Amino acid sequence: MKRDLELVREILLAVEKSDQAPDEWVNINLPSRNPSLVSYHVKMLHDAGLLDATDLSDFSESSWVPRSLTWAGHEFLDAARNDTVWNKAISTLKEKSASVPFEILKAVVMKTCKDFFGI
Secondary structure, three states: OOOOHHHHHHHHHHHHHOOOOOOOOOOOOOOOOOHHHHHHHHHHHHHOOOEEEEEOOOOOOOOEEEEEEOHHHHHHHHHHOOHHHHHHHHHHHHHHOOOOOHHHHHHHHHHHHHHHHOO
């Protein structure tokens, strides 16, 4: 499976929007997305330190469920939340390359955010 940066942002926004307590699982409702793909991205976000998530997988399917954003997840989302900033950062990356490491994405989003807000 390929990493989908738009799905990454959707998941982070959905977890932030949830009113679940941090010790409860967050039910992410993304009807247009394949549940296996969402689970895979939740696992990757957990591995990257952006989400606290739990592995509920069994022998028949993979099932990673988020619990809360981490500090790093909040920091990234604070920069990536604005649609104008996000779209400009993604556009910049697409002009330069088809695929980049997540750390580069974070740096571009942070720089775009700073430029957008003039700080």
